[in-house]
Amino acid sequence: MPAVDIPGSKSVTARALFLAAAADGVTTLVRPLRSDDTEGFAEGLARLGYRVGRTPDTWQVDGRPQGPALPEAEVYCRDGATTARFLPTLAAAGHGSYRFDASEQMRRRPLAPLTRALRDLGVDLRHEAAEGHHPLRIEAAGVEGGEVTLDAGQSSQYLTALLLLGPLTRKGLRIRVTDLVSAPYVEITIAMMRSFGVEVAREGEVFVVPAGGYRATTYAVEPDASTASYFFAAAAVTGREVTVPGLGRGALQGDLGFVDVLRRMGAEVEIADDGTTVRGTGSLRGLTVAMRDISDTMPTLAAIAPFAEGPVRIEDVANTRVKECDRLDACAENLRRLGIEVATGEDWIEIRPGTPAPAEIKTFGDHRIVMSFAVTGLRTPGISFDDPGCVKKTFPGFHEAFGELAAGWGIPLTPSR
Ligand SMILES: O=C(O)C1=C[C@@H](OP(=O)(O)O)[C@@H](O)[C@H](O)C1
Numbered sequence: 001m002p003a004v005d006i007p008g009s010k011s012v013t014a015r016a017l018f019l020a021a022a023a024d025g026v027t028t029l030v031r032p033l034r035s036d037d038t039e040g041f042a043e044g045l046a047r048l049g050y051r052v053g054r055t056p057d058t059w060q061v062d063g064r065p066q067g068p069a070l071p072e073a074e075v076y077c078r079d080g081a082t083t084a085r086f087l088p089t090l091a092a093a094g095h096g097s098y099r100f101d102a103s104e105q106m107r108r109r110p111l112a113p114l115t116r117a118l119r120d121l122g123v124d125l126r127h128e129a130a131e132g133h134h135p136l137r138i139e140a141a142g143v144e145g146g147e148v149t150l151d152a153g154q155s156s157q158y159l160t161a162l163l164l165l166g167p168l169t170r171k172g173l174r175i176r177v178t179d180l181v182s183a184p185y186v187e188i189t190i191a192m193m194r195s196f197g198v199e200v201a202r203e204g205e206v207f208v209v210p211a212g213g214y215r216a217t218t219y220a221v222e223p224d225a226s227t228a229s230y231f232f233a234a235a236a237v238t239g240r241e242v243t244v245p246g247l248g249r250g251a252l253q254g255d256l257g258f259v260d261v262l263r264r265m266g267a268e269v270e271i272a273d274d275g276t277t278v279r280g281t282g283s284l285r286g287l288t289v290a291m292r293d294i295s296d297t298m299p300t301l302a303a304i305a306p307f308a309e310g311p312v313r314i315e316d317v318a319n320t321r322v323k324e325c326d327r328l329d330a331c332a333e334n335l336r337r338l339g340i341e342v343a344t345g346e347d348w349i350e351i352r353p354g355t356p357a358p359a360e361i362k363t364f365g366d367h368r369i370v371m372s373f374a375v376t377g378l379r380t381p382g383i384s385f386d387d388p389g390c391v392k393k394t395f396p397g398f399h400e401a402f403g404e405l406a407a408g409w410g411i412p413l414t415p416s417r
């Protein structure tokens, strides 16, 4: 029964870094994720003048409730949307002149509903190039607060960014949300704000955040549920068993719900208090599933779908088109490269059963495309990747960890480095 040690959650680490920076003392993060996204977030905080100390297993952040220490700073957000969408709101709460930029990939990703909401709240924010995209400049003078309307139908991260900002405003925030995807991520935000002393209330479609700031604490980061999906899927397609300790019944992340999809397909799943186990049973059924809430695991399912006995149809995943790449197109293109029959629409993909033939996977610089099709590789020797290293965004050690699991099962994987 291999127990797989999954690194910390990206989403939890990013929120913990924000909350720690905005809190009233020193916060210790235990087992934060160390990857390009979260290193980029921590580097962004340091650029803004926050003190971030590190040991191998903990990060310490010196909170500054009054905002960034430096009156002028430039922050490079790399590929990380959490950094690119959360940190500008932290800067807006302070006093100074801040510039944010990001990688080409992140510059292409949308930001407009968030920056519009910040402007509606009185923040002096300017897009330097394309409207609604990085790079941007903020002349920060604190945020008064009040009511604002937000469309989070494209990304829940806009709402998280505003929720996190709420306690740093003078009057608190009332955020009227007209649409919302990836709703479980908002639950992570609210639960973590509670751990830092803030209670968010809900009045129908309005999220009410009180003023008053955050309390520093010690915060243990749970393993990343989206990362765990590759290891659970591996068990399901090989008829083996995988346990992920630390991701159990009390887990914050909605993406653990991916195991329910595997269960519907025929895998055995046990969610205990302290971990989750998936056991493959030798066959997988096709299904139709809406993945609006857990769309980071859409590529995981798409990549194992050919092994199901019937078609797999994944619906309500339009926003996967504005992630690291257009994930619906990327999954379809790669499945076709493997010789699998696929159809897609604006917000869905349908995959027919088949036996994948080895091919090179075109990664589009997307960590999830690599990790997902690595699972396909367990049953299709000879799958390779044009850019295997892009896993560094969330799991730099992925190939080693996945290779070790496969080797333990006696399955040779095509070397990825
Ligand atoms: O808030 C977060 O930490 C995240 C929210 C989700 O994004 P969207 O809300 O844009 O779907 C998810 O895909 C992303 O990996 C992390």
Ligand SMILES: C=C(OP(=O)(O)O)C(=O)O
Residues within 6 Å of the ligand: 079, 080, 081, 082, 296, 323, 324, 368, 394
């Ligand atoms: C979409 C993702 O990341 P982000 O939006 O945080 O860049 C992801 O990790 O799959």
